[in-house]
Amino acid sequence: MSHEHEHAKEPLHVHRNPPRPDQDDTLTYYRAMEAAVRELLIDKGVITAEDIRRQVEDLDGRNAGRGAQMVARAWLDPAYKERMLADGAKAAEEIGFDVGPLKLIVVENTPGVHNVIVCTLCSCYPRMLLGLPPDWYKSRNYRSRVVREPRRVLAEFGTVIPDDVQIRVHDSTADMRYLVAPMRPEGTENWSEAELARLVTRDSMIGVALADRASR
Amino acid sequence: MGGLPAGAIERTEHDYALWEKRVDALMMLLSSKDRRLLSVDELRRNIESLGADAYDKMTYYERWIYAITQTLIQRGVITVDELGRKIKVVQDREEQRG
Amino acid sequence: MADAVAPRFHVGDRVTVRAAYPIGHVRTPSYVRGKHGVIERLCGTYPNPEELAYARPGLPKLPLYRVRFLQRDVWPDYTGQPADVVEVEIYQHWLETEGQAR
Numbered sequence: 421m422s423h424e425h426e427h428a429k430e431p432l433h434v435h436r437n438p439p440r441p442d443q444d445d446t447l448t449y450y451r452a453m454e455a456a457v458r459e460l461l462i463d464k465g466v467i468t469a470e471d472i473r474r475q476v477e478d479l480d481g482r483n484a485g486r487g488a489q490m491v492a493r494a495w496l497d498p499a500y501k502e503r504m505l506a507d508g509a510k511a512a513e514e515i516g517f518d519v520g521p522l523k524l525i526v527v528e529n530t531p532g533v534h535n536v537i538v539c540t541l542c543s544c545y546p547r548m549l550l551g552l553p554p555d556w557y558k559s560r561n562y563r564s565r566v567v568r569e570p571r572r573v574l575a576e577f578g579t580v581i582p583d584d585v586q587i588r589v590h591d592s593t594a595d596m597r598y599l600v601a602p603m604r605p606e607g608t609e610n611w612s613e614a615e616l617a618r619l620v621t622r623d624s625m626i627g628v629a630l631a632d633r634a635s636r
Numbered sequence: 637m638g639g640l641p642a643g644a645i646e647r648t649e650h651d652y653a654l655w656e657k658r659v660d661a662l663m664m665l666l667s668s669k670d671r672r673l674l675s676v677d678e679l680r681r682n683i684e685s686l687g688a689d690a691y692d693k694m695t696y697y698e699r700w701i702y703a704i705t706q707t708l709i710q711r712g713v714i715t716v717d718e719l720g721r722k723i724k725v726v727q728d729r730e731e732q733r734g
Numbered sequence: 735m736a737d738a739v740a741p742r743f744h745v746g747d748r749v750t751v752r753a754a755y756p757i758g759h760v761r762t763p764s765y766v767r768g769k770h771g772v773i774e775r776l777c778g779t780y781p782n783p784e785e786l787a788y789a790r791p792g793l794p795k796l797p798l799y800r801v802r803f804l805q806r807d808v809w810p811d812y813t814g815q816p817a818d819v820v821e822v823e824i825y826q827h828w829l830e831t832e833g834q835a836r
Binding site: 637638678680681710711 | 758759763764765783786787788789809
């Protein structure tokens with residue numbers, strides 16, 4: 421992820437005319453809108469510049485590593501796994517992750533079931549846990565197709581699910597957010613939680629991939 | 637949107653620009669329990685009202701900053717006049733900078 | 735007024751999603767309207783998003799269910815496996831007991 425000094429101002433290359441349909445102009449118009457709204461709210465005392473800075477920094481700190489640690493712990497500790505499957509948000513907090521108002525359902529891949537997550541209505545994603553979603557997750561194509569032809573979409577991601585495995589697509593249409601717990605790869609006996617967590621990729625927790633194979 | 641015909645899924649990802657993260661930050665701060673100045677439901681409704689071709693014409697964070705701004709106007713937190721004036725201030729400042 | 739509407743459905747109940755098409759903000763995807771599924775779990779009760787979308791409180795809270803649909807019941811041309819399912823969160827007022835046409 422690119423690192424930018426928090427106080428750097430991005431050049432806007434703004435034109436004084438109203439935005440034309442051309443993409444560059446609408447992009448810079450909305451950038452100006454962001455700055456304008458932020459400054460208005462600071463002027464009014466609704467937020468401070470520090471609030472924004474801290475929130476951006478917090479966002480930068482959230483990445484798939486948090487979800488990966490939960491999955492790795494569940495692989496090692498069956499009791500934790502049961503708690504995680506019963507209440508995902510509480511299980512995240514157990515590790516020390518502040519997930520705010522998140523309501524999380526963790527769904528488990530098994531030899532007979534493969535899960536994949538989508539939000540067809542907007543692009544809901546467990547951001548408080550995993551950070552920002554990839555562009556493709558938010559794309560119209562993913563959201564339209566994975567609910568209707570999940571096997572083909574997964575195959576395009578390089579993930580072929582055998583015919584005797586049930587696919588469950590989870591559409592997070594309302595207040596729940598979802599995380600897939602992929603299956604533990606073979607050849608990982610005696611691995612530590614940190615080593616196991618490295619195999620749990622963001623894509624495997626969305627469900628378009630399996631966990632990385634052990635390659636030690 | 638589920639089930640509508642659609643094409644290949646592009647796997648490209650982009651690093652989020654600072655302005656995009658700030659949009660995200662605004663959303664989190666304004667919807668938080670201690671402010672409750674907007675809800676994600678209002679944001680979603682405002683994005684839906686843009687219509688389907690917004691997905692062609694606007695990027696994800698453009699849609700979200702539009703929705704945040706629209707919601708704040710609807711709630712009376714900012715006025716259209718304040719917004720217009722401040723956008724011009726921002727634009728003028730950038731132009732000064734060259 | 736009560737704080738929350740009482741849940742009507744239980745895990746395993748067969749339900750139909752109402753085929754209604756209002757304007758406004760709705761969290762029931764079009765692709766399941768008119769379709770039959772099974773209650774997988776009660777997720778809890780939450781304020782009505784259709785009202786929250788207009789900055790109204792959305793009370794009383796409504797029961798939210800996860801409903802499981804067989805893909806082949808949702809898409810006439812589904813090309814995957816017969817056991818494949820899609821699971822969707824749907825608010826109680828969009829659900830009817832299967833067979834109870836209104």
